[in-house]
Amino acid sequence: MAELAFFSGTMDCGKSTLALQMRHNRSARGLIGLIFTRNDRAGAGLLSSRLGLVTDAIEADEFFDFHAHVVKYLTSGGRVDYVIADEAQFLSPGQVDQLARVVDDLGIDVIAFGITTDFRTRLFPGSQRLIELADRVEVLQVEALCWCGAKATHNARTVGGRMVVEGAQVVVGDVSQGGTGGEAAEIGYEVLCRRHHRRRLTAAAAGAGPLSQDVLPTDPVPGR
Numbered sequence: 001m002a003e004l005a006f007f008s009g010t011m012d013c014g015k016s017t018l019a020l021q022m023r024h025n026r027s028a029r030g031l032i033g034l035i036f037t038r039n040d041r042a043g044a045g046l047l048s049s050r051l052g053l054v055t056d057a058i059e060a061d062e063f064f065d066f067h068a069h070v071v072k073y074l075t076s077g078g079r080v081d082y083v084i085a086d087e088a089q090f091l092s093p094g095q096v097d098q099l100a101r102v103v104d105d106l107g108i109d110v111i112a113f114g115i116t117t118d119f120r121t122r123l124f125p126g127s128q129r130l131i132e133l134a135d136r137v138e139v140l141q142v143e144a145l146c147w148c149g150a151k152a153t154h155n156a157r158t159v160g161g162r163m164v165v166e167g168a169q170v171v172v173g174d175v176s177q178g179g180t181g182g183e184a185a186e187i188g189y190e191v192l193c194r195r196h197h198r199r200r201l202t203a204a205a206a207g208a209g210p211l212s213q214d215v216l217p218t219d220p221v222p223g224r
């Protein structure tokens with residue numbers, strides 16, 4: 001039976017890479033998919049991974065109707081074995097409902113990928129709806145790491161290198177940015193563990209290297 005699956009995690013944990021791998025494996029077996037994305041960093045109509053892979057995708061803007069698009073595609077003689085939707089956090093709840101109808105009414109697998117929460121630790125509306133509706137929610141196994149070495153569970157936004165907790169929910173950007181160039185270049189992201197997100201302690205604020213020795217307090221080792 002067709003299903004709606006949501007692969008979720010922080011930024012930079014490999015979601016787009018997995019989307020490209022799933023597409024590759026399916027097309028190697030002759031399956032045909034429709035690939036959607038929204039606001040990919042590489043540009044409109046692209047699904048890109050930091051590993052350098054990129055593929056064409058259909059840009060699903062705020063007015064896009066997934067169900068209508070797939071129905072139109074099928075009725076014009078197209079074949080659709082599966083649907084991939086990347087950057088699904090940016091979708092509206094209504095668009096996620098459309099994806100669920102693609103599964104239930106058309107019998108087509110839908111695999112969505114997206115970050116769960118924004119820089120304020122609040123659920124994105126699209127992710128919230130996916131968690132509500134998905135048959136399966138999977139957290140990616142290759143977790144990103146906080147500068148302290150703990151598993152990164154939250155996304156921080158930085159402006160000029162400093163973590164902020166106010167601003168627009170959607171600002172396209174990357175984890176390796178955050179310099180002090182122009183206005184846009186100032187905004188960056190960093191993945192952190194919850195403790196350091198709560199303390200607004202980014203790597204720069206902590207004076208940490210790539211993987212700092214200034215780790216979280218741990219229980220003393222017995223006998224030492």
Ligand SMILES: Nc1ncnc2c1ncn2[C@@H]1O[C@H](COP(=O)(O)OP(=O)(O)O)[C@@H](O)[C@H]1O
Binds near residue numbers: 010011014051
């Ligand atoms: N130079 C590299 N060598 C090996 N792996 C890399 C390299 N650069 C990025 N990665 C891997 O790619 C992941 C990010 O993949 P990506 O699909 O772009 O993430 P997401 O879509 O979740 O933001 C990183 O967590 C890391 O595992």
Ligand SMILES: Cc1cn([C@H]2C[C@H](O)[C@@H](COP(=O)(O)O)O2)c(=O)[nH]c1=O
Binds near residue numbers: 119170171172
């Ligand atoms: C936390 C957060 C992120 N974004 C943007 C930044 C990126 O363009 C995407 C996430 O892409 P990735 O492939 O998962 O790295 O989301 C945002 O707009 N608002 C936020 O709060």
